[in-house]
Amino acid sequence: MIKKLFQGLARARQRLGDRLRRIITRRDPQLLEEIEEVLYEGDLGVELTENILEELRKIPPEKYMDRIKEILISILEGVEVKEKEGKPRVWMFVGVNGVGKTTTIGKIGKMLRKEGKRVLFAACDTYRTGAQEQLKIWAERVGADIVLSQYGADPGAVAFDAYEAALHRGMDELLIDTAGRLHTKHPLMEEMKKIKRVLSKKNPDAPHEIVLVVDGTTGQNALNQAKSFHEALGLSGIVLTKLDGTAKGGIVVHVVKEIGVPVRYIGVGEGEDDLIPFNPEEFVKALLG
Amino acid sequence: MFEGLTEKLERAINFFGKKGRLTPKDVKQGLEEIRKALLEADVNYKVVREFIKMVEEEATGERVLKSFTPREQILKIVYEKLIEILGKHEPLKLSRSPSPIILLGLQGSGKTTTAVKLAYLLRKKGKNPLLVPADVKRPAAFEQLRDLAARYDFPVYDKRLPDAVKLSKLALSMAVLKRYDVVIFDTAGRLHIDEEMIEEARKIRDTVNYDELLLVVDAMTGQDAVNVAREFQEKVGITGVILTKLDGDARGGAALSVRRITGKPIKYIGVGEKVEDLEEFHPERLASRILGMGDLATLREKAKEAIEAEHARRFQEKMLRAELTLEDFLEHIKQIKRMGPIEELIKLLPGGKEFARYADEKMLKKTEAIINSMTPEERRNPKIIDGSRKRRIARGSGTTVQDVNQLLREYELVVKLMKEMKKGKFPLRFPI
Numbered sequence A: 001m002i003k004k005l006f007q008g009l010a011r012a013r014q015r016l017g018d019r020l021r022r023i024i025t026r027r028d029p030q031l032l033e034e035i036e037e038v039l040y041e042g043d044l045g046v047e048l049t050e051n052i053l054e055e056l057r058k059i060p061p062e063k064y065m066d067r068i069k070e071i072l073i074s075i076l077e078g079v080e081v082k083e084k085e086g087k088p089r090v091w092m093f094v095g096v097n098g099v100g101k102t103t104t105i106g107k108i109g110k111m112l113r114k115e116g117k118r119v120l121f122a123a124c125d126t127y128r129t130g131a132q133e134q135l136k137i138w139a140e141r142v143g144a145d146i147v148l149s150q151y152g153a154d155p156g157a158v159a160f161d162a163y164e165a166a167l168h169r170g171m172d173e174l175l176i177d178t179a180g181r182l183h184t185k186h187p188l189m190e191e192m193k194k195i196k197r198v199l200s201k202k203n204p205d206a207p208h209e210i211v212l213v214v215d216g217t218t219g220q221n222a223l224n225q226a227k228s229f230h231e232a233l234g235l236s237g238i239v240l241t242k243l244d245g246t247a248k249g250g251i252v253v254h255v256v257k258e259i260g261v262p263v264r265y266i267g268v269g270e271g272e273d274d275l276i277p278f279n280p281e282e283f284v285k286a287l288l289g
Numbered sequence B: 001m002f003e004g005l006t007e008k009l010e011r012a013i014n015f016f017g018k019k020g021r022l023t024p025k026d027v028k029q030g031l032e033e034i035r036k037a038l039l040e041a042d043v044n045y046k047v048v049r050e051f052i053k054m055v056e057e058e059a060t061g062e063r064v065l066k067s068f069t070p071r072e073q074i075l076k077i078v079y080e081k082l083i084e085i086l087g088k089h090e091p092l093k094l095s096r097s098p099s100p101i102i103l104l105g106l107q108g109s110g111k112t113t114t115a116v117k118l119a120y121l122l123r124k125k126g127k128n129p130l131l132v133p134a135d136v137k138r139p140a141a142f143e144q145l146r147d148l149a150a151r152y153d154f155p156v157y158d159k160r161l162p163d164a165v166k167l168s169k170l171a172l173s174m175a176v177l178k179r180y181d182v183v184i185f186d187t188a189g190r191l192h193i194d195e196e197m198i199e200e201a202r203k204i205r206d207t208v209n210y211d212e213l214l215l216v217v218d219a220m221t222g223q224d225a226v227n228v229a230r231e232f233q234e235k236v237g238i239t240g241v242i243l244t245k246l247d248g249d250a251r252g253g254a255a256l257s258v259r260r261i262t263g264k265p266i267k268y269i270g271v272g273e274k275v276e277d278l279e280e281f282h283p284e285r286l287a288s289r290i291l292g293m294g295d296l297a298t299l300r301e302k303a304k305e306a307i308e309a310e311h312a313r314r315f316q317e318k319m320l321r322a323e324l325t326l327e328d329f330l331e332h333i334k335q336i337k338r339m340g341p342i343e344e345l346i347k348l349l350p351g352g353k354e355f356a357r358y359a360d361e362k363m364l365k366k367t368e369a370i371i372n373s374m375t376p377e378e379r380r381n382p383k384i385i386d387g388s389r390k391r392r393i394a395r396g397s398g399t400t401v402q403d404v405n406q407l408l409r410e411y412e413l414v415v416k417l418m419k420e421m422k423k424g425k426f427p428l429r430f431p432i
C-alpha cells in the first residue's frame, strides 16, 4: 500500500522535495522567495503559503524543512476520523463533475469486499449519460450488488429503494453514487440534501459517511467546493483522487484546515486497487521528501 | 475565499486610485496585490512572475507615473496584457472532407461532453459530423457517448474494438465512405506522464490525418496545468485548447498558463453540461474573471436577452444616479430571476453574492411580502422605517423584525455598492 503511495507521489516528491533541500542547503538570500515558489507549485495557495513563510522568518534556515513538515502535518492530523457503525452502513459520495466519484465507489467497494463485507451500490446519478452503466460495470468487477434506475428518475427515490434493498438483502455497506454537480448550482445542491434527508428518515445515523471526492489536480477552487458541500451536507471525509499524475494536491491541506474534515483515502489510478488509506505523515513526507 | 480575493484586488485598485501620482514603490506594492490575485486564480507561479515583470516594466514608465489617472493606467496595462496573452478566439480549422478532430486530455476533463457539444455546434453550421467513441478504457465510455449522441440524433461509429487505434482507422474509412464531413474522435482520458497512453494518442494522431488536435482542460486545474500542457504539446502536439467547466466559480487561471506554455489558441469554452453550453472564447471576459473583476461582459449579454429593455434602462439609470428604492430592488430581483439559473450569473458581478441570496424562491417570497407591507413612502425612503414601523411591517408580512432588519441592511449594502460603482471603485469603466 505504502509503496503504491510512494510510486504515485514519487515524481512530486522528487521535484518538490529535492528542490526544497537543494534550496535550503544553499542558504542564499533568495531562500524564502524560492521556498515560496515551491509551496505555490504544490497548490498550497496564497494564504497557507504566506502563513508558512511567516513562521519560517522566525527560525534559522536549517530548521525550515522540519518546520514546513510540522505545520502541514499538524493541520492534516488536527482532525479526527470518527467512524459510525451501522447496518447497513450508508456512504454517500458527492463532488463536482468528473472528479472520480464513481471510480472511488468501485475501489472502496473492492476494499470492503476484501474485508468480507456484503456491499450494495446505489446508482443515484440519474443525470449523466453512461453513469448507470459505468457503476454497473464496477459492481460486476468487484462483486457488489447494485440498484439501478432510469435516467431522469428522482435520485431521492432511488436512494430510498436502495436502502430498503440493502436492509432486505442483509447488506453491510451501502455506497451511494450521485451526479456530479458544480457546487454553485443551487437546485442541484438541494437534490443532494434530499437524498440525505431520505436516508436520515430511514435511519437517523444515515448516511454514516458523506464523502467529498476532490480531484487532486484541482487548484484553489477545491476550497470553494469543499465549503459549499460541507455547508449543504456536513461532510465526514474527503477522498483525493488522481494523485498518480504530477499534481500534488496541496490544496487539500487548506481544505482540511478550513472545514475540519479529514482526508480518508487517496486515489492513485483507474484500477480497482488504486486506493490508499490516507496517512498525513506519509502524504506530507511524500510531498516534500 | 473568492470574496476575500475580490476584496484584496479592490484594495489594490483603491490603492492605485487614492493617491494622485505614484512612485515606483507604490507600483510595486500594487503589483504585489495583483500577483496574489493571479496566484489565487491558479495561474502558474512562473507565468505570474513573468507576467508581473512585463507589467512592471510598462507600469513604471513615464506615461503611468506622470499620469493623473495612474490607477486606470496600470489596470489597463494589466488587463490588456492578460488579453494579449490569452489570445483571440479562433474558429476550427476544417480543411477537407471529412475533417478529423481529435479530443485529448486528462481523465474527467470533459472530452466526451465536449465531443457532442462540438457536433452540435458544427451541425448548426451546416456540417454533418460523425462521432467516434475511441475511449476503450473507461467503463461505459461507449454508452455515455452513444446515448448522449442519440439524444440529439448524431451518428456514432458503433463498432466496438479493444484497440482504439484500429477503431479510429476504421471509423475514418467509414466516414469517407458515408461522406461525413467532420469526424470527432473522443479519446480515453490519459495522464501526460503515462507513456503507454501517450503512445496510443500518437498512434491515433498518425492514423487520422487530423485538422484539429484539441486539448480539453478543466478550468479548475491548479498549478499542474503547465505540466499537462507542456507534455501534451511536446509529446503529441496540439492545435488548440478547449477550456471546460467555466460555469462554476473557478477563476480559470489555468487558461493563462496553458496558453503561455503551448502558444496554441483557446478555441472554445464549456459553460455547462448541456449540449448547447459551448461558447466562443472571449479573452476580455476571461481576463476580467481571472483578475476577479466579475465577468461583466457575459452578464451584460445574458441580462440583455432576459431583462426587459425598458426595465434595464430604468434600472441602469437609477443605478448610475444611485437612487435605487426598495421597489426597484424588488422589481430587479424579479427580472433577474427570469434570467434562468441566476446564482451563477449574478455571482459574476463584483459584490454579486449579496444579490444572489435573493434568487432563492423562498427568500424572494419573503422579500416580496416585506416590501409589499410597506407604505409607498417607506419603499421610496427606507430611512424613515423606525422600530414601530418595522414591527408593523413584520406583522403585516408574517415575518419577524429581524427579517425586516436584514432586508434593510442588505438593501443598504446594495445601495452602497451602487454608489461605489458610480464612483468607479469597481472597474466598470473598463474597455470591456
Ligand SMILES: Nc1nc2c(ncn2[C@@H]2O[C@H](COP(=O)(O)OP(=O)(O)O)[C@@H](O)[C@H]2O)c(=O)[nH]1
Pocket (backbone or CB within 6 Å): A095, A096, A097, A098, A099, A100, A101, A102, A103, A104, A180, A213, A241, A242, A243, A244, A245, A266, A267, A268, A269, A270, A274, B107, B108, B138, B189, B191
Ligand atoms: N488517473 C486517475 N484517474 C482517475 C482516478 N479516479 C478516477 N479517475 C478517472 O477519472 C474519470 C472520471 O471518473 P468518474 O469516477 O467517472 O468521476 P465522477 O464523474 O466523479 O463519477 C474516469 O476516466 C476515471 O477513470 C485516479 O485516482 N487516477
Ligand SMILES: Nc1nc2c(ncn2[C@@H]2O[C@H](COP(=O)(O)OP(=O)(O)O)[C@@H](O)[C@H]2O)c(=O)[nH]1
Pocket (backbone or CB within 6 Å): A097, A098, A128, A180, A182, B105, B106, B107, B108, B109, B110, B111, B112, B113, B114, B189, B244, B245, B246, B247, B248, B269, B270, B271, B272, B273, B277
Ligand atoms: N458544469 C460543467 N460540467 C461539465 C462541462 N463539461 C463537462 N462536464 C461534466 O464533467 C464530467 C466529465 O465529463 P466527461 O465528458 O465525461 O469527461 P471525459 O472523462 O473527459 O470524457 C461530466 O459530469 C460532464 O457532465 C462543463 O463545461 N460544465
Ligand SMILES: [Mg+2]
Pocket (backbone or CB within 6 Å): A101, A102, A103, A125, A131, A177, A178, A179, A180
Ligand atoms: Mg459518476
Ligand SMILES: [Mg+2]
Pocket (backbone or CB within 6 Å): B111, B112, B113, B135, B138, B141, B186, B187, B188, B189
Ligand atoms: Mg470520456
